[in-house]
Amino acid sequence: MQNPINISNSNNLAPFLAYFEQKGIEWRKIAAEYDFPEDIEDREYWLSSHQAMAFLGAMVKQTNKNVGFDVGRLITLDQISPELVSEFSGCENLEHALHHLLEMMPTLNNYMVVWVDKIDGKWYLCHRGSYHPSLPGYDQAEWFRTFAFISLCRMFLGHHWEPSSVFMSFPDHLARDVTNTANLDAFRFDHAFGAIEVPLSAGFVPVDKPIDSDWLTVITALVQTYAVLPWFNIQWLASLIGTSSRSLQRQFTEHGCTFRGLRDEARCQVAKRLLKANTSPFETAWRCGYSDLSNFNRAFKGWLGITPAQYQKQTS
Incomplete structure (x- = not known):
C-alpha cells in the first residue's frame, strides 16, 4: 500500500458507514481488506486518503450505488464535523466564512486545494483533490467534498439553498445512475477542477x-x-x-x-x-x-x- 502522504480523518467516513448500516449493506469485510481498524465506527483514526478512496470505490462496485452522491446530498456540516460548525459560527456572512476557510485549509487538510475564483463573471468556491481523477473512488470523494462545501454555504444562505452551477472534474459517465434519481441540470462534468457557484459581491477579494x-x-x-x-x-x-x-x-x-x-x-x-x-x-x-x-x-x-x-x- 502506498505511503500515506495524504491523510484523512476517519470521521469523514462516518456518514458513509452510517449509510451502509441504514441500508443493510455489508461493509466490514471490504473495510478489513483495506486495513481499517475494527473499531473505526467508535474511535477516531487517521487513514491514508488513497486507502479511504479505494474503499469507497470498492463499495460502489459492490452496491452498484453512487454512494458519494447519496450520502453527500443528505449530510450537514455538523454531521461531518461539529468542530467546523463551531469554527465558522462566528463568521458574519458567507464572504467572511470563505476568507476564514481559505486561511485555515492549508493547516486543516493536506489532500485538497481550495480557492475562490471568478469564472465567466461569476464567483465560484473551487477545489481540487491531490489524486489523479483516474484513481478508484476519486468521483465518490469529489461528490462528498462538493456537498460538504454546499453544506458550509447553507450555514449562511439557508438550508434549502442550491448553487446555480456546479463543476465536477470527473467525466459524466462516472455520475452512474444519479441522472435517473436527481435533477443535475446545474452540474457540468469533466472540468479541470470542482467548483460551486456562490453569491459574492462584485468587489470580493479572495485573500483578504x-x-x-x-x-x-x-x-x-x-x-x-x-x-x-x-x-x-x-x-x-x-x-x-x-x-x-x-x-x-x-x-x-x-x-x-x-x-x-x-x-x-x-x-x-x-x-x-x-x-x-x-x-x-x-x-x-x-x-x-x-x-x-x-x-x-x-x-x-x-x-x-x-x-x-x-x-x-x-x-x-
Whole structure:
C-alpha cells in the first residue's frame, strides 16, 4: 500500500458507514481488506486518503450505488464535523466564512486545494483533490467534498439553498445512475477542477488579509499552497490577493526574489516528498501541477540535475 502522504480523518467516513448500516449493506469485510481498524465506527483514526478512496470505490462496485452522491446530498456540516460548525459560527456572512476557510485549509487538510475564483463573471468556491481523477473512488470523494462545501454555504444562505452551477472534474459517465434519481441540470462534468457557484459581491477579494507588514512570509505561504495548480501564474496570484500582476512583480523585485523561483521551489519540495514515499513519477507530476509527464521530467531535471526516476532510486 502506498505511503500515506495524504491523510484523512476517519470521521469523514462516518456518514458513509452510517449509510451502509441504514441500508443493510455489508461493509466490514471490504473495510478489513483495506486495513481499517475494527473499531473505526467508535474511535477516531487517521487513514491514508488513497486507502479511504479505494474503499469507497470498492463499495460502489459492490452496491452498484453512487454512494458519494447519496450520502453527500443528505449530510450537514455538523454531521461531518461539529468542530467546523463551531469554527465558522462566528463568521458574519458567507464572504467572511470563505476568507476564514481559505486561511485555515492549508493547516486543516493536506489532500485538497481550495480557492475562490471568478469564472465567466461569476464567483465560484473551487477545489481540487491531490489524486489523479483516474484513481478508484476519486468521483465518490469529489461528490462528498462538493456537498460538504454546499453544506458550509447553507450555514449562511439557508438550508434549502442550491448553487446555480456546479463543476465536477470527473467525466459524466462516472455520475452512474444519479441522472435517473436527481435533477443535475446545474452540474457540468469533466472540468479541470470542482467548483460551486456562490453569491459574492462584485468587489470580493479572495485573500483578504494584511500582507504589507510581512509580505514575503505571507506570499511564500500562498505560493506553497497554490503552486500545485496547473494554471498557477503571477496573474492568477495577483487576482487572488486583489492586486495587479505588475504591482506584484514589483514587490517580488523589491524583496529580491522571483515568482517563478518561489513557485518552482514549492513544486520541487512537493515532488521530492512524494517521490521519497514511492509515489509514481506520473502521479507525482499530476500532483505538482503537470498534466504531461515529459514536462515534469524536464522541470525536475532543471531543479536537481536528475530525473524523478533517478531521484526516487537514490532515495529509496
